[in-house]
Amino acid sequence: MGMLDKVGADMTVAQVMAEIGKRARAAAAPLSIAPAEQKNKALLAMADSIIAQSAAILEANKIDVANAESAGTAASFIDRLKLDEGRLNGIADAIRAIAGLKDPVGDVIAAWDRPNGLNIERVRTPLGVIGVIYESRPNVTADAGALCLKAGNAVVLRGGSDSAHSSRAIHAALVSGLESAGLPRDAIQIVPTTDRAAVGEMLKGLNGNIDVIVPRGGKSLVERVQNEARVPVFAHLEGICHVYIDASAELDMAVNVVVNAKMRRTGICGAAETLLVDRKVADSHLVPILEALSAKGCEIRGDADVVARFANAKSASDADWSTEYLDAILSVKLVDGVGDAIGHIGQYSSHHTEAIIAQDEKAVERFFNEIDSAILVHNASTQFADGGEFGMGGEIGIATGKMHARGPVGVEQLTSFKYRVHGNGQTRA
């Protein structure tokens, strides 16, 4: 990055970030009209560079892992941070899959004719410059960079400090790919400092040079975004996902789905954090579900009714209902039917994903209509809340806001649109 490495020496964080913003805006113009073939050539070259530069990336990753270990970081965190050849192959394959997606730019979303002969088309366009603020999974550097490029956007990446060396090494590989396809290297920039002031600058929008911020993270990032963001945000924040077991639920399905929703992977935002069980089936359904979870090593934190029925359960505190554990812990509560479940979810949900297990279609309809979350699931695991599982072929995350993007954010969600109106001399009366 040349000059940008001088942060702290010759330039303040604000100056560096302003320069990054200017460069991103300048790169966005040629990117917005780059043909699909050129973007795909860059993406394939990026994937190849990840493999070709794997020694350097793994070397950088060792520094991050060693730093995390000497800081006494949790093993689960270090596992997510650690790269090996298999994971690098996975990262490269994910970029190649994005190259294989249809280019969304120029896609005609809708077209119609007016009685006066005007033909109107709504056509996808890039958003412009996207700022992505994320935590310590180094693969996000590649995923976010590749998705933004595919949609014709410039991107400014700001990863967590724990993975800074890994992310910069991956970024260097992405830039090689861009250059070999003749695209501007500033199409994908990475913030060259771990100073948190850089996040503040991004949230202020880099002097109008960021069009939208994608924040991915937990409570502290949520609060910072709410307090400081001056540009549009596709929030990718907590996933306090609920599973509700209706009185009409089939027991076997309920057990299987809850165990999968909680335990398949506990560290993802689509993992279930709270289980609500209809009091009418407390005797038949509650204990088998909790036993299956316990057998998998899940800690149960229940309300008084749950604790009375399941000796292995701890007492839940008020804070449990609004906690995203991202761990093998589940809060559990009895409720009086679907209306009571909807009320609890309305109070505590983070508007990510909620599931109902039920055979009663009326209960499902009410659950689907009255809950205002991005994804509602009937008789399936909350862990399907994923762009790949939705068939979008890659995602930057799951948006929990209601503006523009909601749910999985893939290449289409990283676009805007414009209208193209064709006439033959029409004037308005």
Place this chain on the structure above:
Amino acid sequence: MGMLDKVGADMTVAQVMAEIGKRARAAAAPLSIAPAEQKNKALLAMADSIIAQSAAILEANKIDVANAESAGTAASFIDRLKLDEGRLNGIADAIRAIAGLKDPVGDVIAAWDRPNGLNIERVRTPLGVIGVIYESRPNVTADAGALCLKAGNAVVLRGGSDSAHSSRAIHAALVSGLESAGLPRDAIQIVPTTDRAAVGEMLKGLNGNIDVIVPRGGKSLVERVQNEARVPVFAHLEGICHVYIDASAELDMAVNVVVNAKMRRTGICGAAETLLVDRKVADSHLVPILEALSAKGCEIRGDADVVARFANAKSASDADWSTEYLDAILSVKLVDGVGDAIGHIGQYSSHHTEAIIAQDEKAVERFFNEIDSAILVHNASTQFADGGEFGMGGEIGIATGKMHARGPVGVEQLTSFKYRVHGNGQTRA
């Protein structure tokens, strides 16, 4: 509004606005699941109430008009402010037309099946609570209230102080309609004070109780929104619209379209403000166009080349290229082909609407691809930039931002969406 009339006496502006926000959020929940029939019943009753209460509305409007006259306000402004029976009939008819539109809520935008048997639907939902900040056209009170209701949203309206009496009288009629259909009166609230601090409170989001702000206005509102908005915004701001006459343009079409784009109505945001003419056809096209405009009473402000060719033209200053006249004035400049036109528009456009008059499809394609404005028009007037003309059956305005809504904002643009996923016990591998 009872208590809310106590602003300034018992309650501060901030307290009143906080209460309005709480009430709007409470109203949004039942509205979001109100059936189409109930919303349409309310809309038809609102239209009837406008007519039934026309004496009171016209009486209130007289006060606004008298105040404007004694303040020496421009005649064109007073004309937009003034109501009569014909205009009230128009307002009522517009509400009835909105009742006749398809209810967007629950509309399945997309649906697909996954290989594992999951069925995924993307379904329209209300946005929640919308805040509309507008200037002094009293009909916006009715249009915005009706459109937000149709899309299942609660709305907080803040009109200009010049039309405060008219807007409150119209609002009273809307509330009668809501109540007669059994919908909460707080579904459509109007800010009961003209204190500009109320706008500041809305831009801060009323403690999380406003989901999106729709600001409609000129430069001072633009700046205020940019500095203060802490919630998502569908900006409806300036329309610095351009018409470019390519060397391939047919002369008659160019004359007709430019005259219509500028002079049909000069006070709307889709009116042309700048004309760019390809230097290659300066001799053949420029003077006939400017003569036709002059004959209609349009003032021409040209660059040096234009002034040299058309004696009637004044000299444009730098400020002219970024001025939305909303009046019978046009800035005019010669350019070197479509690339130069695109460059000028990129620098000065407010991203609203730009038109090209050309027979050369290559020039059109470049103009359409490279300009990042909400609406691009080929061989037709910029004044078609209108929800009704687009076939949307009503609009709250033209959004100039790129997030969520862009171009005409009708009922569909006032919705969000959620995903409904149907399974039969699927778990993720």
